Each structure stands twice: as structure tokens, then as C-alpha cells.
Amino acid sequence: MAASVPKAARRMVAKPLLQPDLFGFSFPVRVYFENTDAGGVVYHSEYLKFLERARTEWLRHLGFTHQGLAKKYGVIFVASQVAVDFVKPARLDDSIAIGVSIESLGKVRVIFHQEIRRDEEVLVRGRVTIACVSCEGFKPTEIPEEVRKKLEAAT
Numbered sequence: 001m002a003a004s005v006p007k008a009a010r011r012m013v014a015k016p017l018l019q020p021d022l023f024g025f026s027f028p029v030r031v032y033f034e035n036t037d038a039g040g041v042v043y044h045s046e047y048l049k050f051l052e053r054a055r056t057e058w059l060r061h062l063g064f065t066h067q068g069l070a071k072k073y074g075v076i077f078v079a080s081q082v083a084v085d086f087v088k089p090a091r092l093d094d095s096i097a098i099g100v101s102i103e104s105l106g107k108v109r110v111i112f113h114q115e116i117r118r119d120e121e122v123l124v125r126g127r128v129t130i131a132c133v134s135c136e137g138f139k140p141t142e143i144p145e146e147v148r149k150k151l152e153a154a155t
Contacts, residue, residue, distance in 0.1 A: 024100065024101050024102075024154055025054070025057075025058040025061060025099070025100045025101070025154075026054075026097045026098065026099045026100070027053065027054035027057045027058070027097065027098045027100070028095065028096070028097050029050055029053070029054075029095075029096050029097070029098060030093070030094070030095055030096075031090050031091065031092055031093060031094040031095075031096060032092075033092060035090075035092075036091070036092050040091050040092040041089045041090075041091055041092075042089060042090040042091065042094075044086065047084060047086070047090075047116060047124050047126070048082065048084070050096070050098050050116060051082075051084075051098060051114050051116070051124075051126050051128060052079075053098070054098035054099070054100050054114065055100055055112060055114070055128070055130070058100040058154075059077075062150045062151070062154060063150065064147060064150070069144075069147070070135050072144075073144040073147070074134060074135050074136070075132050075133065075134060075135065075141055075143075075144060076132075076133060076135055077110075077130045077131070077132055077133075078130065078131055078133055078138070079128060079129070079130055079131075080109070080129045080130065080131040081127075081128070081129035082126065082127070082128050082129075083126065083127045083128075084124060084125070084126045085124065085125040085126075086123075086124055087122050087123055087124060087125065088118075088121060088122070088123045089123065090116065090118060090123050090124075094118050095118070096116055096117060096118050096123065097116070097117050098114060098115070098116050099114055099115045099116075099117065100112060100114055101113050101114070101155075102151065102154060102155045103127065105143075105148070105151055105152060105155060107142050107143065108131055108132050108140045108141065108142060108143065109129055109130065109131050109132070110129070110130045110132075110143070110151060111127065111128070111129050111130075112126075112127070112128045112129075112130065113125075113126075113127060114126040114127075114128060132144075
């Protein structure tokens, strides 16, 4: 990578060796004590947080923030449906990667396919539907054109 890219930014968008080609974006995470139960196994709801964090960083990678979408377009993205398959557990101190890819893109909704991996091992598979809604009233609204173009380019 170019030396002009800050070290922190290189870590966020770098393609880890454990990222499979099917993902356009992968976000590395270390499992901390706060993510686990008494036995050192990641608590099930923590996986949803990992998936959310990866989608948020992916959106930032595309040039958008949640606050920016609200200010500029008057919209926010909300999760409307989540399906998660827990395949294997992640454990304390594991280095994992959360992949993000678009499964389908509609006028109002985006369906993401996400996987959490430890090296080549799939731990969790998720399918998350995100809806674009107005900040006022939370009514479904079309994804702004500028955002849509970036999403289409990422598929």
C-alpha cells in the first residue's frame, strides 16, 4: 500500500490473508473478554454486534457515515431482518474477520451476506436485510442515488 495512507486506515481496509475472494470487504476483530461468557466462548448476541460493526466500516470505506446520511439525505439504514447460522464458536483472544458482501440491492432494501471466519474456518453465516428509512417518521424511502451508485459498484 502507498506510504501516504495512514497506518490505521491500512488496517481497516487491508485484505487480510484469511479473507476469501467472495467478500468485497473484510473487517478484522479481536475477541475480548467482554465478548465472551464465563467459559471464554463468544456470547451469541456479540456476533450481531460484529456483523453491524463490519457493515458500518464497509459503509465508511465507501465514503459514507450514518450521521452523514442523516444530515445530507435525511435517511438512516435500519436492520429489518436478520438470519444467523452459528457454525462454530469463536473464543477469547481469537483473531476473526467479518466479511461483507451484497446479496441483492433493491430500491429501499439491501440484503447482505456476511461471514465470520477464523482463518479459513467459517464460524458464523449471516443474512441481514437493511432498509432505508426517513429520519422523520421512519417511513421506507428510496436509497439516495449517490449512495445507490456506490452500492452498485460494490456488488
